[in-house]
Amino acid sequence: MESLLEFALNYAGRLGSTYAEVRCRRDVSNTITMKNGEVQFSGFLREFGVGVRLIVNGALGFASTNMLNRKNIIDILSSASSMANASTSSKPVRFSNEKMATDKWEVKQKVKFDSVSVKDKVELLSDIDKIFRSKCDVKFPSRLFILNETLTEQIFMNSEGAVVRSKVPRISFSYILTAYTPGKGTAQRFNKKGESRGWEAVTSWNLDRLASEEAEILGRILTEGKKPPRGEFDIILGSEVVGIICHESCGHPFEADRILGREAAAAGESFVNMSMLGEMIGSERVTIVDDPTIPNSYGYYLYDDEGVRASRRELIKRGIINTFLHNRETAAVMGVKSNGAARSVSYSREPIIRMSNTYMERGEYSFEELVESIREGVYIKSFMEWNIDDRRFNQRYVGLEAYRIRNGKVTNPIRNPILEITTPSLFMSVDAVGRELSFSAATCGKGDPMQGAPVWTGGPEVRLRNVRLGGS
Amino acid sequence: MEPVDFASFAVNTGIRGGAEDVAATCIREDGKMIRFSNNKVTVNQAWHSSILNIMVAVRKRVAIGSVEDLSGGSIKKSIEYLLKTARITPPKRDYVKLPKGPFKYNVTQRLPPSPEGSNMIKYVEDAIESALSKGAERVAGTFLYRKVETGIATSAGASGYDNLSSLEISVRAFSDEESSGHANSCARNEKDFHPAQAGEEAADIAIRAAGPVQGEAGVYDVVLGPNVFANLVNDVVNAASAFNVDAGLSFMVNKLGERIASRSLTIIDDGTLSDGLNSRAFDDEGVPTRRTIIVDRGILKSYLHNSSTAKKYRCSTTGNAGWIVPQPWNIIVEAGRLSEERILQELDDGLYVTNNWYTRFQDYRRGDFSTVCRDGLFRVKDGEIVQSLKGLRISGNLPKILRNIVALSSERRWVKWWEVDTPTLTPHILVRDVPFTRSTK
Numbered sequence: 001m002e003s004l005l006e007f008a009l010n011y012a013g014r015l016g017s018t019y020a021e022v023r024c025r026r027d028v029s030n031t032i033t034m035k036n037g038e039v040q041f042s043g044f045l046r047e048f049g050v051g052v053r054l055i056v057n058g059a060l061g062f063a064s065t066n067m068l069n070r071k072n073i074i075d076i077l078s079s080a081s082s083m084a085n086a087s088t089s090s091k092p093v094r095f096s097n098e099k100m101a102t103d104k105w106e107v108k109q110k111v112k113f114d115s116v117s118v119k120d121k122v123e124l125l126s127d128i129d130k131i132f133r134s135k136c137d138v139k140f141p142s143r144l145f146i147l148n149e150t151l152t153e154q155i156f157m158n159s160e161g162a163v164v165r166s167k168v169p170r171i172s173f174s175y176i177l178t179a180y181t182p183g184k185g186t187a188q189r190f191n192k193k194g195e196s197r198g199w200e201a202v203t204s205w206n207l208d209r210l211a212s213e214e215a216e217i218l219g220r221i222l223t224e225g226k227k228p229p230r231g232e233f234d235i236i237l238g239s240e241v242v243g244i245i246c247h248e249s250c251g252h253p254f255e256a257d258r259i260l261g262r263e264a265a266a267a268g269e270s271f272v273n274m275s276m277l278g279e280m281i282g283s284e285r286v287t288i289v290d291d292p293t294i295p296n297s298y299g300y301y302l303y304d305d306e307g308v309r310a311s312r313r314e315l316i317k318r319g320i321i322n323t324f325l326h327n328r329e330t331a332a333v334m335g336v337k338s339n340g341a342a343r344s345v346s347y348s349r350e351p352i353i354r355m356s357n358t359y360m361e362r363g364e365y366s367f368e369e370l371v372e373s374i375r376e377g378v379y380i381k382s383f384m385e386w387n388i389d390d391r392r393f394n395q396r397y398v399g400l401e402a403y404r405i406r407n408g409k410v411t412n413p414i415r416n417p418i419l420e421i422t423t424p425s426l427f428m429s430v431d432a433v434g435r436e437l438s439f440s441a442a443t444c445g446k447g448d449p450m451q452g453a454p455v456w457t458g459g460p461e462v463r464l465r466n467v468r469l470g471g472s
Numbered sequence: 473m474e475p476v477d478f479a480s481f482a483v484n485t486g487i488r489g490g491a492e493d494v495a496a497t498c499i500r501e502d503g504k505m506i507r508f509s510n511n512k513v514t515v516n517q518a519w520h521s522s523i524l525n526i527m528v529a530v531r532k533r534v535a536i537g538s539v540e541d542l543s544g545g546s547i548k549k550s551i552e553y554l555l556k557t558a559r560i561t562p563p564k565r566d567y568v569k570l571p572k573g574p575f576k577y578n579v580t581q582r583l584p585p586s587p588e589g590s591n592m593i594k595y596v597e598d599a600i601e602s603a604l605s606k607g608a609e610r611v612a613g614t615f616l617y618r619k620v621e622t623g624i625a626t627s628a629g630a631s632g633y634d635n636l637s638s639l640e641i642s643v644r645a646f647s648d649e650e651s652s653g654h655a656n657s658c659a660r661n662e663k664d665f666h667p668a669q670a671g672e673e674a675a676d677i678a679i680r681a682a683g684p685v686q687g688e689a690g691v692y693d694v695v696l697g698p699n700v701f702a703n704l705v706n707d708v709v710n711a712a713s714a715f716n717v718d719a720g721l722s723f724m725v726n727k728l729g730e731r732i733a734s735r736s737l738t739i740i741d742d743g744t745l746s747d748g749l750n751s752r753a754f755d756d757e758g759v760p761t762r763r764t765i766i767v768d769r770g771i772l773k774s775y776l777h778n779s780s781t782a783k784k785y786r787c788s789t790t791g792n793a794g795w796i797v798p799q800p801w802n803i804i805v806e807a808g809r810l811s812e813e814r815i816l817q818e819l820d821d822g823l824y825v826t827n828n829w830y831t832r833f834q835d836y837r838r839g840d841f842s843t844v845c846r847d848g849l850f851r852v853k854d855g856e857i858v859q860s861l862k863g864l865r866i867s868g869n870l871p872k873i874l875r876n877i878v879a880l881s882s883e884r885r886w887v888k889w890w891e892v893d894t895p896t897l898t899p900h901i902l903v904r905d906v907p908f909t910r911s912t913k
C-alpha cells in the first residue's frame with residue numbers, strides 16, 4: 001500500500017501541486033442494535049480507501065476512491081487537480097510551516113473486540129433490557145440500544161515528509177429510553193458512553209448499574225417531577241450539561257475556520273472574531289480546554305490529519321479568550337502555528353477543524369459546597385433537548401434530571417426546566433466550579449458532506465448566579 | 473462487472489453458504505462538490521466509490537454488512553462472516569421472508585452526461601455574481617453533482633438496476649455580519665438547474681434582513697418558508713417510519729386513521745417521481761417503489777413499511793425498505809390555493825421565517841421540540857414586512873403546529889440541503905399560534 005501512496009505523492013508533484021497529502025484508511029466497524037429486547041440485526045461496515053488533497057495554483061482540491069489501483073489514483077488526482085485549476089483564486093491557499101512528524105502510534109486493546117463473542121454481547125444487551133422491563137412503578141415501552149466497535153487504521157503521508165501510522169479502537173454504547181407512567185406522561189432519555197479502548201471499556205462502564213440508575217431516575221422524574229419554577233435563580237449545572245455547553249458555546253465558536261467564514265453556508269460562523277483574542281468572555285472561574293491527548297478518551301489522537309502533533313489547548317483561560325482551534329490553513333491566515341485540530345472521519349472526507357475532548361477545568365468546590373449557599377435554586381443534572389444558533393450566541397438547554405434547591409439542600413425533582421441564555425452571559429454567570437471532572441461521549445456534526453466525529457464533552461458541576469429560568 | 477452482477481454474486485454466495493434469505497444492493501457513486509465562502513471557492517472535492525450492502529437471514533436471524541472491497545475473495549469472506557454472525561444472533565420474531573420476485577421495474581431515468589469541471593465552477597460563479605449584483609456583501613455555499621447507480625438482487629428473485637444524477641446548489645448571502653438569506657436550487661438535469669436564481673433569492677432575503685433587532689418572545693401567527701417546512705416535514709415523515717413508531721420515537725403511535733393535522737395538509741412519499749432527487753425503481757427488498765399517501769387532508773393514512781414492519785402492523789409493504797428502518801424517498805407536500813404573495817398578506821400581525829436549523833426534540837413521542845430561526849426572520853404587519861428580527865426560536869409542539877396550519881401556497885419549491893436530508897417539495901405555509909422564545913440574558 002505504501003508504494004501506491006508514494007506513487008500518488010509523486011504523481012501529484014507532476015501535476016504541478018505545491019502541496020500534496022495522501023491518507024489510506026481502513027475502518028472496520030461492528031454494530032448490534034436491540035429494540036425492545038429483540039436484536040434487530042448484527043452488522044458490520046468495512047471501509048477502505050485513499051483520500052488525496054492537493055494545492056494547485058493556490059487552490060485546494062480533495063478527492064477519494066475505494067478502488068485502489070494506479071489508474072484510479074491517477075483519475076482522482078487528475079480530478080482534484082483539474083477542479084482546483086479551474087477555481088484558482090486571487091487569494092491562494094497557504095499552509096503554516098510546521099514540523100512534520102514521522103511516527104507511529106497505537107491504542108492497544110487489553111481485551112480485543114473479537115475476543116468477546118456476538119452471543120456474549122447480545123446477552124449483555126439483554127441483561128440491560130431486563131432491568132428496564134423489571135421495573136414495576138414505571139413502564140419503559142420503548143428501549144433502543146446500539147453497541148458499536150470500530151477499529152481505524154491509517155497511514156498519512158505528505159509532500160513535506162510526514163509519515164504517520166496509527167491504529168485506534170473506539171467503542172460506544174448508545175441508548176434511547178422512553179419511560180411512561182399512566183397519568184404522568186412520558187420522559188425520554190438519550191445517552192452515550194464511548195472511549196478509545198478495547199472491550200475493557202465496556203466492563204468499566206458497569207452498564208448494569210448504569211441501567212438501574214437510569215430506570216430509577218426516569219421513574220422518579222415521572223412520578224415525583226413538579227412543574228419548574230420561573231424567575232431568576234442560582235442554578236447548578238451537572239457535568240453532562242457543562243460538557244455540552246463547553247462543546248457548543250466555546251468549542252464551536254472557537255473553530256478558526258468558522259471565524260474566517262469557511263463553514264458559513266452550512267454549520268455557520270461565529271460571534272467570536274480574531275480581534276477578540278485577549279478579551280474577557282467569562283468569569284475568572286472559567287477555563288475551557290480542548291485536549292485530544294487524554295488517554296482512552298473518545299476524541300483521542302496524537303497526530304492530526306495534517307501530520308501535526310496534537311496538543312492540549314486552553315480556549316478560554318480564566319475567563320479570557322486565549323486561543324482558537326487551528327489547522328494549517330487557518331493558522332497561516334492568522335499568522336500563528338497550527339495546534340493540530342485537523343481531523344477527517346473517513347478516507348473519503350477532507351480534514352477540517354474539529355474538537356476532540358472539550359471540557360471545563362475543575363475548580364475547588366465539593367457539590368455540597370456549591371449547594372449550601374443557595375437559598376432558592378435549581379440543579380439541572382442532565383438534558384434532552386438543546387440547540388444553539390449558527391453563530392453560537394443564543395442557546396437553549398432543557399433539563400431532564402433536575403431538582404429544586406431550597407435552603408442549601410437539593411429537594412424534589414422538577415420537569416423540563418429551560419435555560420435559554422447568551423454565551424457571554426452564561427460564562428459570566430459562573431461563580432463557582434466543582435472539583436469532580438467527568439465526561440460524556442458524543443458525535444459532533446460538521447462539514448459538507450457531513451462528518452460525524454467522536455468527541456468527549458465534560459466538566460465538573462458549576463454554579464451560575466442570578467440566571468432567569470423558564471425561557472421568556 | 474456491473475452493480476447488479478456484484479449483488480447477484482453476493483446472493484448466490486450467501487445461498488450456497490446456507491442462508492435462507494439474501495438481499496444485496498451495490499451502489500456506485502461519483503460525486504463532485506465545490507464549497508465556497510467569502511465570494512471564492514474554498515475547496516473542490518470529488519469522490520468515486522462502490523459499496524456492496526448485504527443482508528442474510530438464517531432461521532429469522534438477521535445480519536447485515538457493507539463492504540467496499542468488491543473482490544470476489546472479500547465478498548466471500550464477508551458472506552461467511554455474516555452467516556456466522558447470523559447463526560449466533562437471536563431470531564427476530566417479526567421477520568418475514570423477502571418478497572417474492574421477479575418484479576417489473578419502471579426505470580425511466582437515464583444518466584445525463586456529467587457537467588465538465590469548468591461548467592461546475594461556472595455555476596458557482598453565477599450564484600456568487602448574481603448575489604453580489606443584488607447587493608450582497610459576502611456569499612457562501614455548496615455545489616454538488618452526484619451520479620448514483622444501484623443494482624439489486626435478492627434470493628427471492630428480484631433483480632434490477634437503476635441510476636440517477638442530480639445537481640444541487642445551496643447559497644447563503646450576507647448583507648452584514650448578522651444578516652443573511654438562504655436559497656437553493658436542485659434538479660435532475662442542467663436545464664432545470666438555476667444557480668443564479670438561487671443567488672438572487674438569497675441576496676434578496678439578506679438585503680431585507682439587514683439591521684435586525686432582537687425579537688420578542690410570544691405566540692405568533694407565522695408564515696414558514698419552504699426551507700423551514702421541509703425541515704419540519706422531514707421529522708414528520710421520519711415519525712411515520714414504522715421502525716420509529718415501534719421504537720416509540722414518534723408522535724404517531726396508535727394514530728392511524730386519526731386526524732393529526734389540519735385538513736389543508738396532505739403529505740406523500742414518492743419513490744417514482746421522474747424529477748425526484750432520490751427516486752429509485754426498487755427498495756432494498758427489491759419491491760417496486762410507489763407513491764404512498766402518509767397524511768391525507770389531515771388524516772394519518774399510512775406508516776412507511778418494509779415487509780417485516782408491514783407484517784407487524786398487518787398491512788402491505790409500502791416499498792420503503794431499509795432492511796431494518798423504512799426510509800422515505802421524496803417527500804411531497806400538496807400545494808394550497810394562495811399565491812406566495814397572498815399568503816403573506818394573510819398575516820395581520822405575525823412573523824415570516826425563511827430558514828431554520830438545529831431542530832431537536834425534548835420528547836419524540838409527544839413531539840415537543842425547538843428549532844432556531846436562521847437567515848431572514850421578519851415581523852409582518854398588515855401583510856407587509858416591517859422589521860427584520862433576530863434571536864428567536866420556535867419552541868413548540870409538532871402535532872400542534874400541524875393542526876394549526878390554515879393555508880398553503882400554490883407555488884412549491886424543492887428543498888434539499890444540509891438541514892433537509894430527504895428531498896422535499898413544499899409550499900409556504902401559514903400557521904396560527906406558534907410559540908417563540910428568546911434568550912433571557
